[in-house]
Amino acid sequence: MTDTVLDRLLRYVVIDTQSNAASQAQPSTEKQKDLGHLLVAELKALGVHDAHMDEHGNVYATIPATSSKDVPVICFCSHMDTAPDFTGTNVKPQLLRGYQGGDIQLTGDPSRVIKVSEHPDLTNQIGHDIVTTDGTTLLGADDKAGIAEIMTAAATLLSNPGIPHGAVRILFTTDEEIGRGADKVDLAKLGAAFGYTLDGGVIGEVEDETFSADGVEIEITGVAQHPGTSKGVMENAIKIAADIVARLPRDIAPESTDGRQGFIHPTGISGSMDKARLTFIIRDFVNNGLTEKEALLKNIAEEVMKAYPGSTMGFKVTEQYRNMKEVLDRHPEVMDNLMEAVRRVGLEPVTHSIRGGTDGSRLSFMGLPCPNIYTGGHSYHSPLEWISRQDMEKSVETIVELVKVWEERA
Structure with missing residues (x-):
């Protein structure tokens, strides 16, 4: 050939x-x-x-x-x-x-x-x-x-x-x-x-x-209720997920970092009133940087959840590569x-x-x-x-x- x-x-x-x-x-x-x-x-x-x-x-x-x-x-x-x-x-x-x-x-x-x-x-x-x-x-x-x-x-x-x-x-x-x-x-x-x-x-x-790399998955279970009778009851899982994304630091994102800076990057959001799922990738050149960013993300999510006492959250970290x-x-x-x-x-x-x-x-x-x-x-x-x-x-x-x-x- x-x-x-x-x-x-x-x-x-x-x-x-x-x-x-x-x-x-x-x-x-x-x-x-x-x-x-x-x-x-x-x-x-x-x-x-x-x-x-x-x-x-x-x-x-x-x-x-x-x-x-x-x-x-x-x-x-x-x-x-x-x-x-x-x-x-x-x-x-x-x-x-x-x-x-x-x-x-x-x-x-x-x-x-x-x-x-x-x-x-x-x-x-x-x-x-x-x-x-x-x-x-x-x-x-x-x-x-x-x-x-x-x-x-x-x-x-x-x-x-x-x-x-x-x-x-x-x-x-x-x-x-x-x-x-x-x-x-x-x-x-x-x-x-x-x-x-x-x-x-x-x-x-x-x-x-x-980079060293991890993936994070956040599963949210909200409180569903008919919209007409929801006052004081409904905790919309979609809004909880949106609140978490909205609180992410803008200076730790792919669009605002370069060189040896790592980031937290939401890659997916899906759900309904009662359940929602968020996926993230976490990147840094040192493993301690990964740990710090994952802790930051978890703290943000836990802080958001305080406003939704009837809802629950799962937080899962998966190692991707080093x-x-x-x-x-x-x-x-x-x-x-x-x-x-x-x-x-x-x-x-x-x-x-x-x-x-x-x-x-x-x-x-x-x-x-x-x-x-x-x-x-x-x-x-x-x-x-x-x-x-x-x-x-x-x-x-x-x-x-x-x-x-x-x-x-x-």
Whole structure:
């Protein structure tokens, strides 16, 4: 197969793979397997005989070693699902060849414009081939760009057996966007010592730190009564939930924080007069910050409940993932080798903290130390998503150089 990384991206993004947090299945949507089946077929066509997809939609494959050295087995991982934040159905990728600067108006919805003032990284893309959507869907470069880059690097290694490297494992997961990407990964079967997710953004930026994350669910049981005879009796669960949200500090929210600041973010509210449910995500780079924000949220909810003596509240915290830096700092060679590979492809590496999480967050704590590598994508989870062909090619080069560095230093 002689497909380029661009060919692969354009083929993958038109497959609808959005995950669904409301589903308890894994994968949460069967359509994610449509891409999985295609990837297995393409890997086998490349000569990867052990490529397969398990019942949970995870794809596993091995590129055999070409070196006689005892090289640690490393894994490259990307996720197949796209975010539920904006529709990913009927994606129509658009290719703007030889970008010459200026704003990019999207053809399917002319009201949507990728503005240089809002996307300053476009100034570094003169002459590049830019992939966008038509403005009616997200693109899905998060993380199909990562998949395309891993697949292209695999094709490069397999067609050039003279490149010395250890065994390389490939892992494509489902449901990363809803926080379950690593739930059903079989690390014993994967058999890797270290891993790298291809799920980043600007080329040159490598990420060894993520948020720590928890989810909070508040269940409220109010007091129902006919509206005509409710005076002094009714305690409306919807209003109780609204009171809790209204009291959230405005300076501890996603829209008012950046850098290393954490937040409390309501993600769902539903209910009726007698019962209501609130869901939140809590984020911070340190675990104490999570604990403090959860205590603050609980105090707010308890204070609100004092005005509703006939009502009750349940407060449940669920751990989601933890900051992977805690694990990666114990294995400095993982980042050292990555930084060397980035320099070899002509970039100056910049370490960056992710205001979010990746499969690597969970995988690191499961026993697979796993930082994050750039894919070249921008404005993920939105109809203004875009990516450069040349930046994707740079990511492919980085993967190839990285396996060479591991072999040299073994």
